[in-house]
Amino acid sequence: MANEAVLKYLTDTNRPYSCADVTVNLRGAFTKSAIQKALDYLSENGKIKCKLYGKQKVYAIVQTDVVVEGDNDIDDYDNLVKTLTQSIADKSNSLKTAEANLKQLTAAPTTDSAKVQIQDIKNKLQKLQNKLDTLRSSSEIVSTEEKKIILSEHDKFLREYRRRKRISSEMLDAVLEGYPKSKKNLLEELCLETDEMADFKLVAS
Incomplete structure (x- = not known):
């Protein structure tokens, strides 16, 4: 009893x-x-x-x-x-x-959402980079106004890419605080690649 x-x-x-x-x-x-x-x-x-x-x-x-x-x-x-x-x-x-910590993690995008957003930004940046390379190597004359529009779009996507990369990095750092293994192991488990791992090189305007 x-x-x-x-x-x-x-x-x-x-x-x-x-x-x-x-x-x-x-x-x-x-x-x-x-x-x-x-x-x-x-x-x-x-x-x-x-x-x-x-x-x-x-x-x-x-x-x-x-x-x-x-x-x-x-x-x-x-x-x-x-x-x-x-x-x-x-x-x-x-x-x-x-x-x-909960408030910070809740405000950040989910891992899957961040992966999709990062890939989307990379794709858009690559398309813009290809277009910019074509324009730079082309003998056709591009008007000043069109050039401004292109550069403006490039800058906009560049800023957005950097912002989302920073958010993703902060989210990854927050997860790593309670993760028992290394950052490399976490990236492998989540099937994520950094810019360096994917050999992605950003070209600023």
């Missing part, structure tokens, strides 16, 4: 704990509600002591070998409160960091 298990745990450890601590440390053997009922029962029957710190109830086994009741466990209670306070602060900071 929960009563015996809780009493044995508090006796064996001989340290003060909250209901949540006991529930976790008993590794799910009983529900938190059952643990709380057991603690209340044991406290009401004088088997354990209950002290209230703010809204936090802390329980400890009754010490039978103390001269002045409560004197020897004050430090333990104070240390527990400090530990719990620090634990809450650490978990709050971890939660904020996790939420920030």
